[in-house]
Amino acid sequence: MNIVKGLVALFLLVALVSCENKTEKEIEEIDKVLREGHDKVMPQSMKIGNIKKDLLSSVETASDSLKNQANDLAQKLQKSEDEMYTWMEDYGKALNEVQDKEEKLKIYKSLKEQIEKIKKETEESIDAARKFTESPK
Numbered sequence: 836m837n838i839v840k841g842l843v844a845l846f847l848l849v850a851l852v853s854c855e856n857k858t859e860k861e862i863e864e865i866d867k868v869l870r871e872g873h874d875k876v877m878p879q880s881m882k883i884g885n886i887k888k889d890l891l892s893s894v895e896t897a898s899d900s901l902k903n904q905a906n907d908l909a910q911k912l913q914k915s916e917d918e919m920y921t922w923m924e925d926y927g928k929a930l931n932e933v934q935d936k937e938e939k940l941k942i943y944k945s946l947k948e949q950i951e952k953i954k955k956e957t958e959e960s961i962d963a964a965r966k967f968t969e970s971p972k
């Protein structure tokens with residue numbers, strides 16, 4: 836009977852270690868995706884200040900309607916930039932402060948979805964602002 840209890844305990848220990856390793860591996864894989872997402876979005880995000888400046892200066896002498904359009908685009912650019920900085924803060928906290936592996940995995944999955952959304956919104960807002968700036972007024 837003691838042998839059976841020992842085997843059950845050993846089996847449970849192996850299963851627990853196996854699940855822990857799987858979770859760690861998944862965390863590492865998602866972390867790689869998060870870093871790649873950051874490395875794609877951050878350079879674009881760093882350009883937003885100049886893009887906004889060009890955008891708003893392109894309508895200094897334009898009609899109020901064009902100024903309103905430029906302001907709307909500038910707000911979208913600012914939102915993209917703000918979201919990126921919030922994302923980086925959340926990622927830093929998850930990376931450095933969350934010890935529970937299951938909780939970290941859950942947060943990382945959410946951060947992955949967020950960075951994909953931020954990437955799309957940043958690209959779209961930059962493209963729209965550049966097209967507007969380059970269009971005749």
